[in-house]
Amino acid sequence: MKRQLIAAVGVAAMVVGLAACSSDGKKDGDDKSSGSTTAADGKKDYNGKTLKVWLMSGSAPKGWEDSVKTEFETTYPGSKIEFQVQEWNGIGPKVTAALSEGSVDVLEIGNTQTAGYAATGGLLDITKDKAAVGGADWAPNQSESAILDGKQYAAPWYVTNRVVSYNKDLWTKAGITAPPKTLDELYAAFDKLKATQGVADPIYMPGQEWYVYFGLLNSEGGKLAKKEGDKWVGGLSSPEAQKAFETYKKIQSYSATGAKDKDEAKPQQKDVFGKGDVGSIIGLGWELPDEKAMAKDKIGFFPLPGKTADKPSGVFLGGSNLAIAQASKNSAMAKDFLKVALNDKNEGLMAGAGLIPNKKSLNDKVVGDFAQAAAKAAAVDGGITPTTPNWASVENEPNPIKEFLTAALTGDYAAAAKKADDEIAKRLNAKQ
Structure with missing residues (x-):
C-alpha cells in the first residue's frame, strides 16, 4: 500500500x-x-x-x-x-x-x-x-x-518518516558488510562506494532536500522557527541550525549528480536510484523504483545514523x-x-x-x-514543523528553506540563513 x-x-x-x-x-x-x-x-x-x-x-x-x-x-x-x-x-x-x-x-x-x-x-x-x-x-x-x-x-x-534505502549489490561490491550505526561510519561507507567501479554516486541527494535537513536540525535541538513573545522568528541563524547544516553539507557532498538547486521530485529520486548505479537515497520506505528496474529484495534499509550508535538522526514526522x-x-x-x-x-x-x-x-x-x-x-526522535496556521505559507513556493539550502551550499551560510529567517518571519507573522 x-x-x-x-x-x-x-x-x-x-x-x-x-x-x-x-x-x-x-x-x-x-x-x-x-x-x-x-x-x-x-x-x-x-x-x-x-x-x-x-x-x-x-x-x-x-x-x-x-x-x-x-x-x-x-x-x-x-x-x-x-x-x-x-x-x-x-x-x-x-x-x-x-x-x-x-x-x-x-x-x-x-x-x-x-x-x-x-x-x-x-x-x-x-x-x-x-x-x-x-x-x-x-x-x-x-x-x-x-x-x-x-x-x-x-x-x-x-x-x-524517511529512511536510507540502499542498493545491496553495490554495497556488497564495495565491501560494506553491515549498515552504518553512526554518521562517521556512514561517511566511511560512502568513501568505499565512491572508490568502487560502477558506482556513479554513493548517495543521490539534491541540495534542496529540506526534510532531511529538518531531521538533522531536530537532532541538534534546533527549530526552523520559534515564537518570541507574540512574534515568530526564523531559527536558521542559530548555532544548532549551523551544526545541522554541516552534517547536511557533508552528506550532500557525496552526491555529485544531485543538483544543489533541485529537490527530490525533479527528477524523482526513486527513478534515479532505479538506474542501479547509485548507492542510496533518503526517502519514504515505499518510495522505491519500479520492480522491473530494481527488485525489492535488492534494496536494504536503515535509519539515517546519528553521531553515536545509540541514537539515529532525527526525522520529519x-x-x-x-x-x-x-x-x-x-x-x-x-x-x-x-x-x-x-x-x-x-x-x-x-x-x-x-x-x-x-x-x-x-x-x-x-x-x-x-x-x-x-x-x-x-x-522516537522525530518532530514536526512549527504549529502555526501560517506555516503553509512557508512551504509555498518559493520555499525559503529550499532557497537557503542552495545558497548555503554554494555561498555564505550566515547571509543565506539571515535572508531565510527574515522571509520565514515575514510569512509567519503576516495577518490572516
Missing part, C-alpha cells in the same frame, strides 16, 4: 472562509447539539444516527474500517458509521466546504494542516475530552501537531490526525468514535500495516519489511 507524506502546501488557501463555520453559536467542546440521548443503563443512545467519517485514500490499512465499524455499531446498537474515502488531490476546497456546511462529522487531516483548520474555527476543541479518548498515552511529538494555543483540536492517528468538525451535530457520537478508532486494538492495526502508531506502547506491533523497522527506530 502506498501512502504519501503529508505536507501543508496550500493550506492557507484551503482554509479561507472557514471562520464562518462556527456561526451557529456553538462553543468549542459544547455538546448541546450532539443529538445524543442517554438510555436507562446510562449508555449513550445513537439509535438511528449516522456518523459521517472522511478518510484519505491509502491511509487506513485493510480491515481497519471494518473493525472500527463493527465495534462501534455493536457497542451502540442502531448506530451507523459511514466511511467515505477522499483523494488528496484537490482535497482542500472539499474540506473547506464540508466543515462550513457541517456535512462531515469526523475527518482525517494531514498533521501539518491541522493548525490551519483549527485557527479558522473548523475543528472542535477536544481538550477536555483528551484523556477520555486515550490522549494521556499519545506520543508528545505526534500530539503536538494537533495543538494550537494550548488547545487540542485533533487526535494523532499515525506518522511515518509526516502523517495524519483525526478531527471532529466544529459544525457537526453529532459531536458526542464523534468523540465516542475516536475512543473506538484509537483504542489499542484498532490503533494496533495501523502498526500492523507498518505505520508508526500514536503511542509508544504500540511500537512493538509495527511489522513489515526492513523499511518499517528503520522508520520505527528513527521516529
Whole structure:
C-alpha cells in the first residue's frame, strides 16, 4: 500500500472562509447539539444516527474500517458509521466546504494542516475530552501537531518518516558488510562506494532536500522557527541550525549528480536510484523504483545514523490526525468514535500495516519489511514543523528553506540563513 507524506502546501488557501463555520453559536467542546440521548443503563443512545467519517485514500490499512465499524455499531446498537474515502488531490476546497456546511462529522487531516483548520474555527476543541479518548498515552511529538494555543483540536492517528534505502549489490561490491550505526561510519561507507567501479554516486541527494535537513536540525535541538513573545522568528541563524547544516553539507557532498538547486521530485529520486548505479537515497520506505528496474529484495534499509550508535538522526514526522468538525451535530457520537478508532486494538492495526502508531506502547506491533523497522527506530526522535496556521505559507513556493539550502551550499551560510529567517518571519507573522 502506498501512502504519501503529508505536507501543508496550500493550506492557507484551503482554509479561507472557514471562520464562518462556527456561526451557529456553538462553543468549542459544547455538546448541546450532539443529538445524543442517554438510555436507562446510562449508555449513550445513537439509535438511528449516522456518523459521517472522511478518510484519505491509502491511509487506513485493510480491515481497519471494518473493525472500527463493527465495534462501534455493536457497542451502540442502531448506530451507523459511514466511511467515505477522499483523494488528496484537490482535497482542500472539499474540506473547506464540508466543515462550513457541517456535512462531515469526523475527518482525517494531514498533521501539518491541522493548525490551519483549527485557527479558522473548523475543528472542535477536544481538550477536555483528551484523556477520555486515550490522549494521556499519545506520543508528545505526534500530539503536538494537533495543538494550537494550548488547545487540542485533533487526535494523532499515525506518522511515518524517511529512511536510507540502499542498493545491496553495490554495497556488497564495495565491501560494506553491515549498515552504518553512526554518521562517521556512514561517511566511511560512502568513501568505499565512491572508490568502487560502477558506482556513479554513493548517495543521490539534491541540495534542496529540506526534510532531511529538518531531521538533522531536530537532532541538534534546533527549530526552523520559534515564537518570541507574540512574534515568530526564523531559527536558521542559530548555532544548532549551523551544526545541522554541516552534517547536511557533508552528506550532500557525496552526491555529485544531485543538483544543489533541485529537490527530490525533479527528477524523482526513486527513478534515479532505479538506474542501479547509485548507492542510496533518503526517502519514504515505499518510495522505491519500479520492480522491473530494481527488485525489492535488492534494496536494504536503515535509519539515517546519528553521531553515536545509540541514537539515529532525527526525522520529519509526516502523517495524519483525526478531527471532529466544529459544525457537526453529532459531536458526542464523534468523540465516542475516536475512543473506538484509537483504542489499542484498532490503533494496533495501523502498526500492523507498518505505520508508526500514536503511542509508544504500540511500537512493538509495527511489522513489515526492513523499511518499517528503520522508520520505527528513527521516529522516537522525530518532530514536526512549527504549529502555526501560517506555516503553509512557508512551504509555498518559493520555499525559503529550499532557497537557503542552495545558497548555503554554494555561498555564505550566515547571509543565506539571515535572508531565510527574515522571509520565514515575514510569512509567519503576516495577518490572516
